[in-house]
Structures are given as structure tokens and as C-alpha cells.
Amino acid sequence: MSKSELPVIGQDDQTECCAPMVREPLGEEVAADLARMFKALSDPVRLRLLSLIASYEGGEACVCDLTGPFDVSQPTISHHLKVLREAGLVGSERRGTWVYYWVVPAALARLSSLLQAPSESVPVGAAT
């Protein structure tokens, strides 16, 4: 079977946004884009940073609050925040002395939808 016979997500339209990857094979470009986002999540400190930012009241956190909980240096935290920002997972803004970070809900929602398991994405038609 040639590649062109397979229905591929995200070649000609925007359906790749939120379709579960278990339903149709991912296209190359979409996979490369998503792999970059997952790479940003592939570090424990970055995962904890993202979780910590999102858990703050109001959904945003001052960088001044993000170093304390970790046994790594401020420059390392800054590097991890940069990776998360470049992956589109967090946004940031400087206000006076400090930079504030928040999660980007659409980015998390995209990955969450993509990973929906078969049992979640397939309608239950046949009751047993």
C-alpha cells in the first residue's frame, strides 16, 4: 500500500488540532510539531514547573515564586521556562521587576485531545 492511500491527519486542513492520534495516522509535519511540545514535557523539573504555574491562584505565577520548590539554580529554572515558552505551553509578561508566567490552555487541550485513548474516542455502540 502506498503512503498516499492512508488517510493522514493535518495534510490539507486544520483537523489535526484536536483529533485523537489513535484514530488516524499522524502526518509528518504535525508529528514533528507535536514532538517538540512533548520534548518540552520530557523533563521532570519542567513538568513540575508547568504544574506549579497552573496551580497558582489566578493561574499565573511570578518567576520569583518558582525557584524555591526546586533544587536547581535560578538560571536553570530560567532555561526550563524558556523551553516551555518556546514550545507554546506557557506565556509570559514582564511587569516591573518580575516576569509572570501562565499556562496556555489551548496548547494543553491540544495535547490532551490528541492522547485520548481508543475507548474515549470511539463511540460505544454495542452494549454487551
Place this chain on the structure above:
Amino acid sequence: MSKSELPVIGQDDQTECCAPMVREPLGEEVAADLARMFKALSDPVRLRLLSLIASYEGGEACVCDLTGPFDVSQPTISHHLKVLREAGLVGSERRGTWVYYWVVPAALARLSSLLQAPSESVPVGAAT
């Protein structure tokens, strides 16, 4: 504030399974475990392999069907499949000549739930 004052997911119970990471800060051990799973997803070929396996009729694919769509060698595909299997994202079984692969729905569901965005994880209480 000391670390112990923060409510941390997955320290003493199994609630880390499916709780969105945007609700409470992730604990160190859970974050390390999840980071390994996301690392397995951080490669475009592995993402496409996982998607391809899940998209096969019946939800499983013979390794003999998984090389064709990729411009990489059979040993490279085997390596990527091993990474996916060790991360708990796919299962496999040899039947006769070939090894068959399937996705592990619980693993995808765990990551999907974890990434639920703030707007998805907060009940909509106030209609406008």
C-alpha cells in the same frame, strides 16, 4: 513556605493517576515517571508509529506493517518500538514469525487526563 505545606499529587495515594496537573503541583516521583513517558513521545517517528499502531483495524499492528511508511531502517523502527514499550505506551506479543503491537489505552488516558486544560478541569458553575 516549606515544601511540605504544598499539597502534592501522588505522594501517599494513587490520585496521581488521572488528576490534571494544572490543579495541584506534581510531586517529584510522579513527575519523573511522567517525564519518561513524555520523552517516549518526543520523537516524530515514535509519535507516528504509536498513531499508526492505534489506527490499525482491531487496534494492533504486525511489525511487518510498520516499516513501510517510514524512511528509516527496520532496526531503527525496532528501537523506537522498544522505547514505546518500555514507557508503557504499547504492548507487544510474538505470534509465529511476527511481533504484534497495540497501544495501552490506560497509559494514553493517564497522560490525556493529566494535560486537561484549566478550562476543562474546572466545573462550569456560573453561566453568563
